[in-house]
Amino acid sequence: MSYILVSIDKLTAGFVTGLWAAVAxxxxxxxxxxxxxxxxxxxxxxxxxxxxxxxxxxxxxxxQPSVDIPVLTVLGVLVGATIATLQHRExxxxxxxHPFDHFVNGFMVAVFGLMLGYCSVHIIMALMYxxxxxxxxxxxxxxxVVAAVxxxxxxxxx
Amino acid sequence: MTLIVGLSTLVAxxxxxxxxxxxxxxxxxxxRDLLLFKDTLFMRTIVGMALGALTGYLLFYRFSGAMSDxxxxxxxxxxxxxxxxxxxxxxxxxxxxxxxxxxxxxxxxQHVNATxxxxxxxxxxxxxxxxxxxxxxxxxxIVNVVLRLF
Numbered sequence: 001m002s003y004i005l006v007s008i009d010k011l012t013a014g015f016v017t018g019l020w021a022a023v024a025x026x027x028x029x030x031x032x033x034x035x036x037x038x039x040x041x042x043x044x045x046x047x048x049x050x051x052x053x054x055x056x057x058x059x060x061x062x063x064q065p066s067v068d069i070p071v072l073t074v075l076g077v078l079v080g081a082t083i084a085t086l087q088h089r090e091x092x093x094x095x096x097x098h099p100f101d102h103f104v105n106g107f108m109v110a111v112f113g114l115m116l117g118y119c120s121v122h123i124i125m126a127l128m129y130x131x132x133x134x135x136x137x138x139x140x141x142x143x144x145v146v147a148a149v150x151x152x153x154x155x156x157x158x
Numbered sequence: 159m160t161l162i163v164g165l166s167t168l169v170a171x172x173x174x175x176x177x178x179x180x181x182x183x184x185x186x187x188x189x190r191d192l193l194l195f196k197d198t199l200f201m202r203t204i205v206g207m208a209l210g211a212l213t214g215y216l217l218f219y220r221f222s223g224a225m226s227d228x229x230x231x232x233x234x235x236x237x238x239x240x241x242x243x244x245x246x247x248x249x250x251x252x253x254x255x256x257x258x259x260x261x262x263x264x265x266x267x268q269h270v271n272a273t274x275x276x277x278x279x280x281x282x283x284x285x286x287x288x289x290x291x292x293x294x295x296x297x298x299x300i301v302n303v304v305l306r307l308f
Binding site: 006007008009010011012013014015016017018019020021022023024025026027028029030035037038040041043044045048049052060061065067068069070071072073074075076077078079080081082083084085088090091092093094095096099101102103104105106107108109110111112113114115116117118119120121123124125127128129133134136137138139140141142143144145146147148149151152153 | 205249
């Protein structure tokens with residue numbers, strides 16, 4: 001069976017993502033906070049906390065747009081990416097060599113990301129909106145990138 | 159209204175998930191590749207996001223009360239004058255980027271990768287959601303202490 005191969009430019013994917021944040025805020029009402037249309041720190045956190053709150057009657061924090069029905073961006077991305085994967089027959093299960101390292105990386109990204117309050121997608125939107133907190137967080141992020149790259153270079157040379 | 163928010167984020171998420179899967183986009187690899195290999199390919203996603211966000215903001219803040227005047231930091235941004243918030247932003251940003259570079263992708267990229275059967279991304283997500291729960295049950299108390307310090 002034949003299938004259509006869809007190739008999308010990174011610039012286009014980024015542009016649509018950036019534009020959605022503004023559309024979500026202006027037309028759909030996904031705010032506060034500002035530029036909350038997409039955030040892969042706060043949206044997974046809201047969804048997780050909303051589920052825990054409803055099962056265990058806890059009062060974990062969720063952002064205002066997620067109080068009654070949580071933002072479902074995470075589910076949407078999983079659905080959209082699965083459609084693309086199946087459409088292009090790209091599913092191939094592969095186990096990593098050091099699974100614990102990946103677990104730790106995910107764990108730490110969530111903890112530090114929630115401390116920051118932004119993911120690396122959301123922070124670009126907030127930066128373009130002129131947020132000062134995002135600017136400071138972005139500076140921290142750039143120091144983190146430089147430190148990680150330096151560490152990788154040092155590890156290779158060692 | 160909340161149903162609209164839920165449904166619209168589901169649909170928009172699906173479109174974004176599809177686009178990011180097909181374009182192999184990532185919001186952290188661009189900086190890493192630029193520094194490590196002088197490669198600007200992944201920076202296209204970041205530039206695209208910046209252009210999309212700026213276009214959207216400039217278009218919509220004129221037509222909608224949901225947007226404050228541009229740029230927003232000139233209009234009493236919550237937390238912008240709190241030293242503790244800024245310290246947490248720097249520390250959080252540093253840790254987020256440091257571990258994201260080691261994970262070889264941002265959380266959005268990892269969600270997309272998990273759907274392709276990438277075991278590393280699936281395990282990353284197990285750690286990620288464990289981290290979310292750990293933050294809200296343990297770390298949030300430390301954050302609140304820090305916020306009261308300054």
